[in-house]
Amino acid sequence: MQEMQHAGHNLTTNQSSNDFPSRAEVLVEVRRMVEQAATRTKLDKESVEDLLTAVDEAAANAIRHGSPTTGPKALLRITCLDTPDWVEVRVRDFGAGFSVPESTAMPAPDAMGGRGLPLMVALADSVAIESTAQGTTVTLIKRSAES
Template sequence: MPAAAESRHHSDVADAVSVGRMREEFSRWLRQFGLAPDRHADLVLAVNEALANTAEFAYRRHRKPGAVTLTVRCDPANDSLTVTVTDEGAWREPSDDGNPQLRGRGIPLMEALADEVVIDSSPTGTTVRMRFDQVSNPSSAMA
C-alpha cells in the first residue's frame, strides 16, 4: 500500500463506454497494491456494479446521460480503500417485477464484496460509498 494517503478522482459521462474505461483505469491503478488475483477481481467487480448502475439507471429520465464521478481514497493507516461513485441522476427503487433472477443483484453483490457499503440517494443524485479493508499485501515490496 502506498505510504501516504492517496486519492484519485475521475469524472466522465455515465454511459457504457465511459464507465468501462473508468473500470479499466481503476483496475490498472489497483495493481500497485499487489492483491491476490481473486481479491483484485472482487474490488473491480464491486466498483463496476456501482458504475454500471449509474450508466443504466441514474439518467434514464434524461435525454442524455449526465456525469458519474469515481473517487478512490487510499488510507494506509487503516489498510483500506474507500471508493465513492456519485451521480446527479435519480435513484431507481428496486421493483418486484416477478422475475428476481434477472435483476437486482448488484447491490447485494457490492455488499458481499466490500467491507462496508453506504448508499445515499436524494433528489440531487446518488452516492455509493464502499470500503475495502486489508488491501495491502505484506509480501509485495513497495517501489
C-alpha cells in the first residue's frame, strides 16, 4: 500500500501483481484477483462486472494470441492498482507483440472474431495498449461514478 496525492487529497493505493501460466484455466483466478481489488473501491456492482468482462477479454486474448505456449515466457502477468475511486488492471503477455488496430468498431455479427478490443473499449473507462517485440500490455481503468 502506498500514499499518493490526487487533487490535494492523500489516497491509499493498493497494488498486487501475479504471474499465471498462460492457460485458459487461470481466467477464474485472474477474475478473482481483479474482483478483490475492485471490492476496495466505490465501484458499483455493474461497473465491477464491466471491468471483469473487459479483463476476461484482455487475458483471453493474451493467452490465445500473445503468450508462447511453452517455456519460461508462457506467462500472463496481471497487475492491479486500486484507490477508493478507481481500479487499473494491466494484463501483460510475453509474446512477439502485434500491430494495434486503429479501429475499435465491433465486427459484423457473422465475423469469427475481433470482438475483444471493441468490448474492452465499450466496458472500461480507459484502454491503452502497448505492444513491442517483448510482449503486449493492455491497461484497463474503471472509475467509480463518484470520481
